[in-house]
Amino acid sequence: MLRYTLLRLLQAIPVLFAVITATFFLIRQAPGGPFDAEKPVIPAVKRALEAKYNLDLPVWQQYTQYLGDLFKGDMGPSFKYPGWDVHDLILSGLPTTAELALYALLVALVIGVLAGVFASLKPNTAQDYIPMSLAMIGICMPTFLLGPLLVLMFGFWLEWLPVTGWGDLPGDKILPSITLGAAYAAYIARLTRGGMLEIMSQDYIRTARAKGLPEWVVVTKHALRGGLIPTIAFLGPAFAGLLAGSFVVETIFQIPGLGRFYVQAAFNRDYTMILGTTIFLSTLIIIFNLLSDLLATWLNPKLRSQFRGGAV
């Protein structure tokens, strides 16, 4: 298990390197720079600013310098928030975004697994078609449409829930979490249904029924463990995706999270900030993918014992 984990982490290094390099050069290809504002800056001031942030050096030299700093754990200062390091900005937004992503994941899991299992029990009947059609709509519906719809319905018509903020009013975390989690709930529902259908056709489910077990035991004890493995393998990418994709929801509900830095940095050509957030999110994606793969493997007793043997 340890060897496998180390191997995967080693494989992540070239991936990260490629991401950093591509981002570094691509963002410099975009027209404009961090200090091009609508109101022209005095050329002398602009030169001084560029010198301060090493932007006057040749690009490859900026690149090696950036890599060197990064290696020491320094993501550099933000160009647009003077006095702030990229590192500090990310950390300031992270807790809120992580909390939002976590709640959204919980929403997605609870709704997705329940709907998927429910649909898989009577395949190709109304009990299957209705939740799966809803899931399809969930996947298709963008968050910038679902969010305002929920706001309209629960905020203005029914007046049940607050429509902005995070942690200011009771219940203000509910609508953002649902908005963000909905599409993932739909994915999870489809994965769970597929996994369960696969398992429910196995011989050992027939054995469980032949033993006269109640149907709920057959489903929850005998089928669910195997049936949820595809879903569990998806949790890592899902959580990383939720963290990275929270921008729209954070904007709709005015939540002070990470998303706004990410998007505004791109508009502002805040080179270090763009690189910092990209590296941060790529690392998270790699780590969460690895974690969910390890978890899914560990849940399979046969693969688990191979890991114990030290091989692979």
Next chain:
Amino acid sequence: MLLKVDNLTIQFHTRNGITTAVDNVSFAVNSGEILGIVGESGSGKSVSCYSLLGLIPMPPGKVESGTALFEGQDLLAMDQSQLRDVRGDDVAMIFQDPMTCLNPFLTIGEQLVEPLIYHRGYNKKDAKQRAIELMGETGIKKAAQRFDSYPHEFSGGMRQRVMIAMALITEPKLLIADEPTTALDVTIQAQILELVKELQTKRDLGVIFISHDLAVVRGLADKVIVMKEGQVVERNTTKALFENPQHEYTKQLLDAVPSGAKTAGKVSDTKALLRVRNLVTEFYDRNTGKPFRAVDDVSFDLIQGEILGLVGESGSGKSTIGRSILKLVPARGEVTFDGKELLGLSQKAMRPIRRRMQMIFQDPYASLNPRMTVFDTLAEPLLVQGLATRQTVEAQVLELMDDVGLARAAIKKYPHEFSGGQRQRIAIGRAVATKPELIIADEPVSALDVTIQKQILELIKALVDKHNLSMLFVSHDLSVVRALCDRVMVIEHGKLVEIDDTEALWMQPKEAYTQRLMAAIPSV
């Protein structure tokens, strides 16, 4: 009477119409009695038993008529919750493939105690104690330690013992055993059959034993019914049925069981077409991280024109020997085919030789491309090897189809439109298309029903004679090997145990392992 089934009829209502799977079937079992149900695949033998316990999918399945009185109560009139109380309590089941019938995600112990907990209200501690006792009784050693093991940590035979322990844990009155030894090696089969017999006598158990294997049923059952296409064609006591079969189909079945030895003349040629010396094939064992020898220093000659049988139990390395010779897996040692050393050859240098060595696999459905018609499948090797031109290929394919006994009209059909036996004919046709000198056949009849098996064996014999082929015939079925092969070699744990003329080996096996193997063969 423990179970009395009368006039059972089951139909499947599908989009393609209604099929009658079980047609007016009646049978009865007493306590302490073993009823054998014999038939080929699709005869309805399993469906008739599964339906009694509500274990067939309904819909599309539907019980059209009949009664099934179990201790006076009609199982067919019960709803699902009443049936659940019967299943796994008074009536227990064991299935064919213990590899897939145990839940790989749960420990043996968790699965064993379930019937006690849900039917008898045991607490976990008492249930565990009872389960461990029963594991010991069914021959699982170190039961207490193995209670928390997962199914993949058990061998096939041990898993079937677990299944039996699980079935018997509630002390049922009736046991339905559906092909319980079909997936097992012959020595393990003998042990499991003995165990079933012993438990049945000791517990006064009624047993329904479903099997396609007539020899197994003969050795075990008190009375037998023979099923064909959903109907019972003959019923009698075991002794009377086997000694004096009445129905034409029963006679046909008994006749198809391979028995006795090959009668054709011995191969006079002594030239070795294939010479294998010190063959070693190693695999990397994922569990221990060490290399594992699947084939361990095996040497033999295959003489021109002979059928050499290669027998061994599962995991003995018999299939790997075939694959090593064809260089489908990396091997060391020396393999000489018609004077040419093969193991040192590059894949490119090997290509012209591949035409002369072909392979037939166990499962023709898996080894035929489902998107290629018979014509495509048979024409491909001819065209690739340059043995036919666009103009002549159709005539050659038709000739090949005549050779392997396929109707010419079927030339445009796809594999799924054929039965298992016909598919194996296509696979054989493909193998002989390039006029090879050596064929390696890996369990080519193991997936077939006994009457079909007989036809395919006859086809193989005819082709070997007609084309002067040599064959390495890999099989776990000793009766088949005896009826087909000139010489036989026995493999255990990758090592050659014994090689001799077939009859000499049967009459006077020299090695202890061969003797054990021979003793375990059930006979009709």
